[in-house]
Amino acid sequence: MKLEKGLVQVYTGNGKGKTTASLGLALRAIGRGMKVYMVQFMKNAKYGELLTAEKLSNLKIVQYGRDCFVNKEKPEKIDVELAHKGLKHAEQIVMGGEYDLVILDEINVALDFKLVSLEDVLGLIKNKPAHVELVLTGRYADKKIVEIADLVTEMLDIKHPFREGVRIREGIDY
Numbered sequence: 001m002k003l004e005k006g007l008v009q010v011y012t013g014n015g016k017g018k019t020t021a022s023l024g025l026a027l028r029a030i031g032r033g034m035k036v037y038m039v040q041f042m043k044n045a046k047y048g049e050l051l052t053a054e055k056l057s058n059l060k061i062v063q064y065g066r067d068c069f070v071n072k073e074k075p076e077k078i079d080v081e082l083a084h085k086g087l088k089h090a091e092q093i094v095m096g097g098e099y100d101l102v103i104l105d106e107i108n109v110a111l112d113f114k115l116v117s118l119e120d121v122l123g124l125i126k127n128k129p130a131h132v133e134l135v136l137t138g139r140y141a142d143k144k145i146v147e148i149a150d151l152v153t154e155m156l157d158i159k160h161p162f163r164e165g166v167r168i169r170e171g172i173d174y
């Protein structure tokens, strides 16, 4: 199934649910016969969605990052290299046109940390094949990205159990 016109969506904001919203969309798209590819930036850990992807032929997830926090003021060279590689890979996937829904998970954070260039991401958005739906997730979406996108949702953090001392939970947070 190919979309006639794929759009650009952004899930941003401080509330929980950005990555999982994109995975919910993936679930819906796969049900309609679409092929989904997610590139996760700044991540390198066994999230539940990676295990799901092993079971679904139309869902691919790859990670480009280290399993630790990146220092925003002074990122390691390897953090920049991995993010660059991730974006190059994402470009190949988007331009290839085989995948109908491409999710760039945490790309907004990679941009905010200056691991990848805004021009490169804007270029990818502008040059994508018409049928590809592109989703960009992560806090601090750049205003140029927001401007160019067709759909922008900001998750609002009203309550999170983290502040009550509840630690991250397997299956819910990762």
Ligand code: ATP
Binding pocket: 014, 015, 016, 017, 018, 019, 020, 021, 138, 139, 155, 157, 160, 162, 163, 168, 172, 173, 174
């Ligand atoms: P999820 O992956 O659960 O959809 P997210 O993509 O919206 O969350 P991120 O900013 O990518 O959120 O952060 C991921 C991790 O931080 C998750 O473990 C999530 O539960 C946690 N988290 C998200 N929002 C908050 C918040 N407002 N307070 C505390 N922890 C949060």
Ligand code: MG
Binding pocket: 018, 019, 020, 106, 137, 138
């Ligand atoms: Mg996320």
